[in-house]
Amino acid sequence: MFSIRMDGQRMNDTMFEHSQAFEAGEVTGNVRLGKLEAMYEELFAEVIEDGIITQQERSQLDKMADNFGLDRDRLRKLEQALQAAYEARHRVVIRDLSADERAPVSISPLEPATDQRTLALQRRVAFLEARVHDLERELEDARSSVAVEVDFSDVSARRDVPDDDPAELARRVRHDPRDDVSLHALFRLAKKTGDVDRQWCVAQCLTFLGAANAEEAALFAKHKESVLIRPTASVTQDAWRRLLFHPEQEPLVGEIFAVVVSAVLLGRLSALRRDKQLVKLDAAKKQDPSTTTLHAVRSLHWAAAILGMPSPPLYADADYSGLVEMVPGVPPSSRIGAEALAGRSAAELAFVAGRHLAGYREEHFVKLLVPSARGLEDVFLAALSIGNPGLPMSAPIKQLVIPIAQAIEPILDAVAVDRLRGHFLRFVEEGGRTNLQRWSDAVTRTSARAGLLLANDLKAAHAVFALEDEAHANEKMDDLISFVVSDRYAKLRKQIGIALGPLA
Numbered sequence: 001m002f003s004i005r006m007d008g009q010r011m012n013d014t015m016f017e018h019s020q021a022f023e024a025g026e027v028t029g030n031v032r033l034g035k036l037e038a039m040y041e042e043l044f045a046e047v048i049e050d051g052i053i054t055q056q057e058r059s060q061l062d063k064m065a066d067n068f069g070l071d072r073d074r075l076r077k078l079e080q081a082l083q084a085a086y087e088a089r090h091r092v093v094i095r096d097l098s099a100d101e102r103a104p105v106s107i108s109p110l111e112p113a114t115d116q117r118t119l120a121l122q123r124r125v126a127f128l129e130a131r132v133h134d135l136e137r138e139l140e141d142a143r144s145s146v147a148v149e150v151d152f153s154d155v156s157a158r159r160d161v162p163d164d165d166p167a168e169l170a171r172r173v174r175h176d177p178r179d180d181v182s183l184h185a186l187f188r189l190a191k192k193t194g195d196v197d198r199q200w201c202v203a204q205c206l207t208f209l210g211a212a213n214a215e216e217a218a219l220f221a222k223h224k225e226s227v228l229i230r231p232t233a234s235v236t237q238d239a240w241r242r243l244l245f246h247p248e249q250e251p252l253v254g255e256i257f258a259v260v261v262s263a264v265l266l267g268r269l270s271a272l273r274r275d276k277q278l279v280k281l282d283a284a285k286k287q288d289p290s291t292t293t294l295h296a297v298r299s300l301h302w303a304a305a306i307l308g309m310p311s312p313p314l315y316a317d318a319d320y321s322g323l324v325e326m327v328p329g330v331p332p333s334s335r336i337g338a339e340a341l342a343g344r345s346a347a348e349l350a351f352v353a354g355r356h357l358a359g360y361r362e363e364h365f366v367k368l369l370v371p372s373a374r375g376l377e378d379v380f381l382a383a384l385s386i387g388n389p390g391l392p393m394s395a396p397i398k399q400l401v402i403p404i405a406q407a408i409e410p411i412l413d414a415v416a417v418d419r420l421r422g423h424f425l426r427f428v429e430e431g432g433r434t435n436l437q438r439w440s441d442a443v444t445r446t447s448a449r450a451g452l453l454l455a456n457d458l459k460a461a462h463a464v465f466a467l468e469d470e471a472h473a474n475e476k477m478d479d480l481i482s483f484v485v486s487d488r489y490a491k492l493r494k495q496i497g498i499a500l501g502p503l504a
Helices: 035-050 055-068 072-090 116-145 166-175 180-193 196-209 214-223 237-244 251-274 295-306 346-358 365-369 373-387 395-411 414-429 436-455 458-484 487-496
Strands: 314-316 324-327 333-336
Touching: 072 395, 166 180, 166 458, 180 196, 196 214, 196 458, 196 487, 237 436, 237 487, 251 365, 251 373, 251 395, 251 414, 251 436, 295 314, 295 333, 295 346, 324 346, 346 436, 346 458, 365 373, 373 395, 373 414, 373 436, 436 458, 436 487, 458 487
Parallel strands: 314 333
Antiparallel strands: 324 333
């Protein structure tokens, strides 16, 4: 049976399949957590729910550990982290009444730094923070006392954009993605250099904006595929970082979050379970992408291969009203809702799939678990404090951050802690400041770019944005328009093998 949309795109049984020439690269990037340890975590969470560990409960825990062959030292660290998180949340102290004589569950407090290198870095950070504060105050004073005059007399002259200055054209489009004069000039420049793929990308933007001339509209229509992209290669790790990440997405911030995200996931699971808010997915609704006829399910599996990522467990749930959401678990799963299961074109499903899966990358996943900027800040500072226990913090910040660090650190192995130490030094050397709200917004834009790469259709992206938040749909499209005409997008299309070749 065929499903036909108003845009004329058909969906059939061959949709969301890869071409025979497709070569999947290394599958990386997703969050990892051991299944058996997660089962132990679930049992331990139930044990400490009443604030007491009895001898019978301890025996039950030890029996499970022995049956599964789990490392006792590793499990004690896991218990330590879960207990610290529980005590911090509920303001209680768990009593262990079991006869098992073992080291008490505790974490050494974060001690002030004593080595000269760290002390010097701390002084430098304090100096820079004070200087920034002074500059911000001076800027605010200047804004309140100086009237700014703007001369628009040469606007028309500046609109005469030279055809042979790609850097200036790119700058203007970044500043105003809907500047059709600059877009027309980019089209002419691409035509002059024989870059058909860049011509088509610019023509798509102009067509979407309703500003394409006859030549641009004809070229766009000629190469507009009626089916989904058929890449010859998946997106590599390097391409993700160099070409797909939004420029404002600071890589180091993501690398720090990537070290601790598994521990944050574990803590989130425990919190949801304690609060009786953990979503229980119906096993009967779990889908097999290789046999399902649901296009929304197949789109996610198809997209994962192109993005170089493993596909999460997929559940189709018409009772969920949204498009698709991540459901915390081990491993995390994706629940596909009614808005994706019916009424969406293939290109729209491709956009939804790419955008959703980008959130599963280990650099991004913490944003799904802790969506607020304040929550991200607490986790970020906790990670830095593990990398440097002497990290200077005010008393109120310490009160928030130390319990999080106590819940994270025991789960990390020595290699992970060493990585955090290295990340801390890099962070300080790079200025010791970041804006996590800006980073979070950039991750959102990166995810949308991943969706657009797969959909290859600005109209489909806009349809999804409008479905979710029509008032801000055009605002979100601006970044995608500037991305489509960028060098990054052109290189990315070539890398996965979907760029148009020279005209015959």
